[in-house]
Amino acid sequence: MPRPDVIVVERLVKHYGARAAVRDVSFTVKEGEIVGLLGPNGSGKSTILRILTGYLRSSSGSVRIGGVDVTDHAARNNVGYVPEDAPLYDWMRVREFLRFMAEVKNVPGRAVDAAIASACAQLDLGHVAGVPVGKLSRGYRQRVAIAQALLNNPPILIFDEPTNALDAYQVIAIRQLIRSLAGQRTVLVASHVLTEIEKIASRIMILRDGDLLTADATNEANRAPRFRLRIVGPRQAVLASLRNVTGVVAADVQTVSPTESVADSVDTAAYLVETVSRPRIAEDMAQSIIGNGFALAELVEEKPDLERVFLDLTQRATETRAA
Numbered sequence: 001m002p003r004p005d006v007i008v009v010e011r012l013v014k015h016y017g018a019r020a021a022v023r024d025v026s027f028t029v030k031e032g033e034i035v036g037l038l039g040p041n042g043s044g045k046s047t048i049l050r051i052l053t054g055y056l057r058s059s060s061g062s063v064r065i066g067g068v069d070v071t072d073h074a075a076r077n078n079v080g081y082v083p084e085d086a087p088l089y090d091w092m093r094v095r096e097f098l099r100f101m102a103e104v105k106n107v108p109g110r111a112v113d114a115a116i117a118s119a120c121a122q123l124d125l126g127h128v129a130g131v132p133v134g135k136l137s138r139g140y141r142q143r144v145a146i147a148q149a150l151l152n153n154p155p156i157l158i159f160d161e162p163t164n165a166l167d168a169y170q171v172i173a174i175r176q177l178i179r180s181l182a183g184q185r186t187v188l189v190a191s192h193v194l195t196e197i198e199k200i201a202s203r204i205m206i207l208r209d210g211d212l213l214t215a216d217a218t219n220e221a222n223r224a225p226r227f228r229l230r231i232v233g234p235r236q237a238v239l240a241s242l243r244n245v246t247g248v249v250a251a252d253v254q255t256v257s258p259t260e261s262v263a264d265s266v267d268t269a270a271y272l273v274e275t276v277s278r279p280r281i282a283e284d285m286a287q288s289i290i291g292n293g294f295a296l297a298e299l300v301e302e303k304p305d306l307e308r309v310f311l312d313l314t315q316r317a318t319e320t321r322a323a
C-alpha cells in the first residue's frame with residue numbers, strides 16, 4: 001500500500017515586506033521518509049520550517065500536516081520542532097525545563113513524568129537531568145532541544161541545522177540520534193551542509209533564493225548521466241559525431257585554454273557529454289567516434305553525485321534569473 005503524504009505544501013509564498021523569502025514552493029513528504037532541505041544561508045529554509053510548524057504565517061499558499069491545515073492548532077500537535085539555536089532557559093534544570101515544555105505542549109498531567117523519562121532515555125539525558133541547562137555542552141543542549149520536541153510523541157520531527165556549531169563527535173552523535181528517532185516517524189531536516197544532509201536524508205530537496213530547485217536531487221543525479229571522453233581528431237568534427245548519437249543532450253570540449261579555440265585542430269581534447277539515461281549509450285558513442293575515423297583514448301562515465309547536481313541546478317537557476 002502506498003504511504004500517505006503527511007506533509008503537503010502547495011504554492012507557498014512568504015514575503016518579508018518587499019522581500020520574497022519563499023517563492024511558490026510546493027512539495028510533499030510521505031510518512032516515514034527522512035527528507036533533507038538543502039540550501040545556502042538565507043535561501044529560506046528556516047522560513048519554510050517556521051511556517052510548517054505554525055510559528056509563522058505564509059503570505060499565500062497552503063500547508064497541510066496529516067491532512068489538517070497548519071493554521072489549525074491540531075496540526076501542530078503532530079509536529080516536534082527543533083529550531084536552530086533553540087531557545088532554552090539556562091537557569092532551569094533539564095528536568096524542570098522538560099516539565100515546563102510538557103505543560104506548554106499540553107501533555108496531560110498524569111503522562112508528564114513518563115514523557116520526560118522517555119525523552120531522557122532516548123536522548124541519554126538521565127545523568128544530566130538535575131543539571132542547569134546553561135551548564136551543558138553544546139551537544140547536550142542540542143539533546144535537550146530534541147528531547148523537548150519528543151515530549152508529546154509527535155509523528156513528525158522537524159530539525160533546523162541540527163548539527164550547527166557542534167564538534168565532530170557531537171555531530172556524529174546527533175546524526176545517529178536523528179536516524180534512530182526516525183524509525184516510524186517522518187523527519188524533515190534543513191541544513192546548508194551538503195555532506196551532512198547526504199548522511200541523514202533518504203531524499204534531498206534543494207532550495208535557493210526561495211525557489212525549490214528540485215524535490216529529489218538524487219533522482220536528478222541519476223537522470224542525467226555524464227561522460228568524459230578523450231578523443232584524437234578535429235574538434236568540430238568530433239563534436240558533430242558525438243552530437244549525432246541518439247540520446248546525447250549536450251557535448252562540449254572540456255579544456256580549452258584562453259588562447260585556444262574550439263576551431264578545427266587535430267589533437268587530443270577532453271569532451272564532456274551529457275546524455276539521457278538509456279542502455280548502450282556509451283557503446284554507441286564509441287562506435288560513432290571510431291566509425292568516423294577518430295581515436296578514442298578514454299571514455300569514463302562520471303558517477304552522479306549530489307555536489308554536481310547542486311552546482312548544476314544553482315548555476316541554471318542563476319542563468320534563468322539573469323536572462
Ligand SMILES: Nc1ncnc2c1ncn2[C@@H]1O[C@H](COP(=O)(O)OP(=O)(O)OP(=O)(O)O)[C@@H](O)[C@H]1O
Nearest residue numbers: 016019021039040041042043044045046047048192
Ligand atoms: N523576520 C525577518 N524579517 C525580514 N527578513 C527576514 C526575516 N527572516 C528572514 N528574513 C530574510 O529572508 C531570507 C530567508 O531567510 P531564512 O532565515 O528563512 O533563510 P535560511 O535558509 O534559513 O538561512 P539561515 O540558515 O542563514 O537561517 C533571508 O534573506 C533573510 O534575511
